[in-house]
Amino acid sequence: MAPLSLLTVCVLCFGQETAPLPRIDRSGVRPVLLVDGRPFLVLGGQINNSSAWSVTLPTVWPVLDVMHANTLEAPVYWETLEPAQGNFDFTQTDALLTGAREHHKRLVLLWFGTWKNGSPSYVPEWIKRDPVRYPLARKTDGTLSFSLSPFGEATLAADSKAFAALMHHLKTADPEHTVIMVQVENETGMWGGMRDHSQAADQAFAAPVPGVILHSMGKDKARGNWSDVFGPDADEFFYAWSIARYVEQVAEAGRRELALPLYVNAALRDPLTLGPPLSFESGGPTYDVLPLWHAVAPILDGINPDIYMPEYSKVSAVLAQYALPWNAYFIPEIGNAVGYARFFFTVLGSGAFGFSPFGMDASGFSNYPLGSKTVDAESIAPFAQNNELAGAISQELAGWIQQGKVHGVAEDTATHVQKLDLSVPGSDKTHWSATISYGLPTFYSDKPASGNAAPSGEAMVVTLGQDEFLVAGFHCRVDFQPVGSAAGAQRMWVSVEEGTYVHGIWQRSRLWNGDQTDYGLNFIDRPQLLRVRLLTYDLPNEAGKPLHATTELH
Numbered sequence: 001m002a003p004l005s006l007l008t009v010c011v012l013c014f015g016q017e018t019a020p021l022p023r024i025d026r027s028g029v030r031p032v033l034l035v036d037g038r039p040f041l042v043l044g045g046q047i048n049n050s051s052a053w054s055v056t057l058p059t060v061w062p063v064l065d066v067m068h069a070n071t072l073e074a075p076v077y078w079e080t081l082e083p084a085q086g087n088f089d090f091t092q093t094d095a096l097l098t099g100a101r102e103h104h105k106r107l108v109l110l111w112f113g114t115w116k117n118g119s120p121s122y123v124p125e126w127i128k129r130d131p132v133r134y135p136l137a138r139k140t141d142g143t144l145s146f147s148l149s150p151f152g153e154a155t156l157a158a159d160s161k162a163f164a165a166l167m168h169h170l171k172t173a174d175p176e177h178t179v180i181m182v183q184v185e186n187e188t189g190m191w192g193g194m195r196d197h198s199q200a201a202d203q204a205f206a207a208p209v210p211g212v213i214l215h216s217m218g219k220d221k222a223r224g225n226w227s228d229v230f231g232p233d234a235d236e237f238f239y240a241w242s243i244a245r246y247v248e249q250v251a252e253a254g255r256r257e258l259a260l261p262l263y264v265n266a267a268l269r270d271p272l273t274l275g276p277p278l279s280f281e282s283g284g285p286t287y288d289v290l291p292l293w294h295a296v297a298p299i300l301d302g303i304n305p306d307i308y309m310p311e312y313s314k315v316s317a318v319l320a321q322y323a324l325p326w327n328a329y330f331i332p333e334i335g336n337a338v339g340y341a342r343f344f345f346t347v348l349g350s351g352a353f354g355f356s357p358f359g360m361d362a363s364g365f366s367n368y369p370l371g372s373k374t375v376d377a378e379s380i381a382p383f384a385q386n387n388e389l390a391g392a393i394s395q396e397l398a399g400w401i402q403q404g405k406v407h408g409v410a411e412d413t414a415t416h417v418q419k420l421d422l423s424v425p426g427s428d429k430t431h432w433s434a435t436i437s438y439g440l441p442t443f444y445s446d447k448p449a450s451g452n453a454a455p456s457g458e459a460m461v462v463t464l465g466q467d468e469f470l471v472a473g474f475h476c477r478v479d480f481q482p483v484g485s486a487a488g489a490q491r492m493w494v495s496v497e498e499g500t501y502v503h504g505i506w507q508r509s510r511l512w513n514g515d516q517t518d519y520g521l522n523f524i525d526r527p528q529l530l531r532v533r534l535l536t537y538d539l540p541n542e543a544g545k546p547l548h549a550t551t552e553l554h
């Protein structure tokens, strides 16, 4: 008799094979999320805060279907999970699990605990009513802020216990791992003040800055208390330490129960100017304190920006600030107004493994002017098109993101022509760069690009080989120019194939040629994926000699 394989033994012992836990894979150029053991692209939709209820969930699933989303991001409310201290009720969580399975979606659960946009609005009533055990933070003038103090030991213990109970429940209630990630708290920090001024906080503030903080902020040689070391930034940095330390402990309590990927989200500070004190949520993981947060809360796989800034310059600055090598990041929230859809490719190109607009349900509520006035077919369409295109190749795309091969841009109102560097870290140099123009006709024109009436253009180029690319876009023209040793030569299309990947194999549906390529690759209002092979001719010193055949990247 043939020996039993390990897998057969496992199946015999446990009755069935269990799906591997979702986890972060850090073996590539960029960290990515693995679900069922494979790279996963989060094509998400986050629902409104009060929509994770059995009565409102029916308004959620159709929107996610129209969006071609594969993941729902939904809150779990501490107040409903633990209505009386120590009595846990998982009805709401179970409704999410059941609904997601029925509608073939994955779940990212958002733990609305001690902080929800800095406030304690989601803590249970027994905490709200006992400010002695669960103190609020104090402002500079001694009055109370609407934010719990991270120095409340009983609050930390209670939050950790509740979060652990949630994760413990998932261990038994979710063997197939419908839940792929969990967000710990929501937009931590304090609005309207820079730090807690309670007695416990003031004492810690006057103590020497811990060595781990000095090191993380590049102050190894400095000694002293927070004011001595950080001067005008002392309050903010101190509060970031206080909150990160708290979150680390809550996260640890949950991780002990179930080792799902964990992350926090951030209310952003102005990415270009920093902005003055009080113009941002102090203590949260804003970009200026990311090294500190990472050092103090290393259990977190990711620190993710919530993007509600419509300007390309700001969005691209935010992406650069959060795409740090250690950060397994994606965009858990972005505005759902149509203009935000065009940031999809640039987000993927920055190395993020997902994109999730906020407010995606038909409950009738809208967070306008942050997002769209209405959620309807028209407002959803550009998000749906992104997902339709990416969803068809999501596993390949997540793999290319991991390998650093994906490049993306979005239309900027300040300029109508953009360049895209197509190089791949650690690989041979490509011979090409791409130019993306907005507002040109799909045919000949002697006028320069003037931009789309409303910014809606975006493009993505995946570097498959030295002279081979996958190209997609909306409302833009993409063309290629030889660079490096081939600079100055002309570009020739060897072939432009429209198609898609089926089970990992490229399937061509048609060739683009003639009018469809004579003026570049003109993308309009529908998902189109092109596989392009290029050649140079008319090199400055070797006229007529083809420079190189298509080769694979190494």
Ligand code: DGJ
Binding pocket: 049, 117, 186, 187, 306, 333, 358, 367, 370
């Ligand atoms: C960011 C928060 O994380 C969300 O829960 C929500 O409050 C939005 N801001 C605003 O709609």
